[in-house]
Amino acid sequence: MKSIMETLAAQPIFADIDESTLTLLAGCARHQRIHAGTRLFTEGAPATDFHLIREGRVALGIYTPHAGLVTLETRGPGQIVGWSWLFPPYRWHFDAEALEPLATIQFDGHCIRGKCDSDPVLGYDLMKRFSTLLDADLRSTHLRLLDVYHRAPTS
Amino acid sequence: MTPTVARVVDRVVEGPGTVTLVIELSDALTAPAPGQFNMLWAYGVGEVPISLCAVPPLTNVILHTIHDVGAVSHALCELRPGDQLGVRGPFGIGWDLTPARGQDVVVMAGGIGLAPLRPVVEAILADREAYGQVAVLLGARTPNDLLFPAETAAWSLSLQVETTVDRSAPGWTGDVGVVTTLLGRIRHNLTDAVAFVCGPEVMMRFGARALLDRGVSAEGIQVSMERNMQCAVTMCGHCQFGELFVCSDGPVFPWARVESMLGVREL
Numbered sequence: 001m002k003s004i005m006e007t008l009a010a011q012p013i014f015a016d017i018d019e020s021t022l023t024l025l026a027g028c029a030r031h032q033r034i035h036a037g038t039r040l041f042t043e044g045a046p047a048t049d050f051h052l053i054r055e056g057r058v059a060l061g062i063y064t065p066h067a068g069l070v071t072l073e074t075r076g077p078g079q080i081v082g083w084s085w086l087f088p089p090y091r092w093h094f095d096a097e098a099l100e101p102l103a104t105i106q107f108d109g110h111c112i113r114g115k116c117d118s119d120p121v122l123g124y125d126l127m128k129r130f131s132t133l134l135d136a137d138l139r140s141t142h143l144r145l146l147d148v149y150h151r152a153p154t155s
Numbered sequence: 156m157t158p159t160v161a162r163v164v165d166r167v168v169e170g171p172g173t174v175t176l177v178i179e180l181s182d183a184l185t186a187p188a189p190g191q192f193n194m195l196w197a198y199g200v201g202e203v204p205i206s207l208c209a210v211p212p213l214t215n216v217i218l219h220t221i222h223d224v225g226a227v228s229h230a231l232c233e234l235r236p237g238d239q240l241g242v243r244g245p246f247g248i249g250w251d252l253t254p255a256r257g258q259d260v261v262v263m264a265g266g267i268g269l270a271p272l273r274p275v276v277e278a279i280l281a282d283r284e285a286y287g288q289v290a291v292l293l294g295a296r297t298p299n300d301l302l303f304p305a306e307t308a309a310w311s312l313s314l315q316v317e318t319t320v321d322r323s324a325p326g327w328t329g330d331v332g333v334v335t336t337l338l339g340r341i342r343h344n345l346t347d348a349v350a351f352v353c354g355p356e357v358m359m360r361f362g363a364r365a366l367l368d369r370g371v372s373a374e375g376i377q378v379s380m381e382r383n384m385q386c387a388v389t390m391c392g393h394c395q396f397g398e399l400f401v402c403s404d405g406p407v408f409p410w411a412r413v414e415s416m417l418g419v420r421e422l
Contacts, residue, residue, distance in 0.1 A: 071323040074330040078339050140333045144321045148355040149266035149296035151224040
């Protein structure tokens with residue numbers, strides 16, 4: 001298994017990051033193996049951590065009484081699951097469930113926030129990197145809202 | 156310009172509002188190429204351009220997958236075995252597989268866009284060793300809208316096939332998200348890859364840009380344009396797209412040739 005430092009360095013969002021920052025990040029992270037069907041987090045629960053997926057897929061969704069977990073989006077290798085650890089009130093807005101056995105790097109959100117608070121330069125750098133992923137998520141959501149595959153009947 | 160009289164010999168319901176017609180022609184057409192289209196005439200209703208969804212060895216049998224979105228396509232979707240229709244074609248310039256030989260390949264299809272790309276995948280499979288790593292990325296509105304599930308499952312035995320839907324449904328355990336997110340799943344390097352993209356124009360724009368971001372060159376991306384093609388022989392001008400006529404210069408174009416024009420909102 002690759003070390004956490006090696007895995008993080010291979011991720012596009014951490015491209016060109018300096019080694020000291022990577023070391024700080026790795027200090028808040030650990031390897032994790034998760035069984036298929038495991039609920040990674042649940043709507044309303046405290047958002048304390050997040051995962052970088054190395055292997056497997058995760059469903060992000062909302063639980064409904066009649067349909068169970070309605071999947072809004074899936075995440076796979078190289079993608080991050082969970083952003084609520086970054087924003088008050090630090091509670092999950094969705095559920096996340098492992099669709100397959102997962103290998104992830106799990107980050108302690110409180111640990112990373114603490115390091116960013118004490119070093120604004122680091123905090124700004126990481127925020128810019130995380131923002132690119134949030135921006136990509138937002139664009140994907142906008143595209144889905146367009147419902148491009150649905151063609152209204154013409155005369 | 157005169158349609159050949161043809162007869163539906165089989166009709167397969169592919170999903171909500173989508174059928175594939177197997178059509179037998181009274182006179183054999185010129186052998187079609189992947190990506191070309193025929194004009195299908197529903198008698199008493201009108202004529203529409205529909206891409207070939209397969210290039211069978213017999214030139215008097217053709218397959219078209221049709222999505223019911225208007226009066227003519229609705230009339231075509233309602234045809235049953237034994238019913239007649241008119242066929243003109245094949246028209247246009249299709250997919251150019253030549254630059255893909257010896258290279259890695261990405262096929263990105265959204266919705267009904269898989270129909271014109273199916274012959275591309277079939278051509279690759281028929282000569283598999285001539286191509287490098289091949290990834291087929293499929294997007295659809297819902298799981299029920301996924302086309303050709305049996306074929307795509309068979310493709311996955313020798314190609315990387317990734318599928319996603321915009322909206323999940325009960326029982327669906329596959330991916331949910333836009334088709335461009337599947338690019339991150341491709342296991343091979345995309346530099347020097349050749350990409351074939353077909354789907355709604357918005358999807359193709361975002362798809363092509365995502366491919367460029369991944370290192371595919373603009374010349375290496377081919378897209379199939381859709382415009383209002385009526386005569387199919389550059390006489391009516393309805394499909395004019397800047398200096399191009401989609402019916403004869405396309406419908407398949409290198410991205411580098413159409414990218415700038417797709418940014419012109421009045422075109």
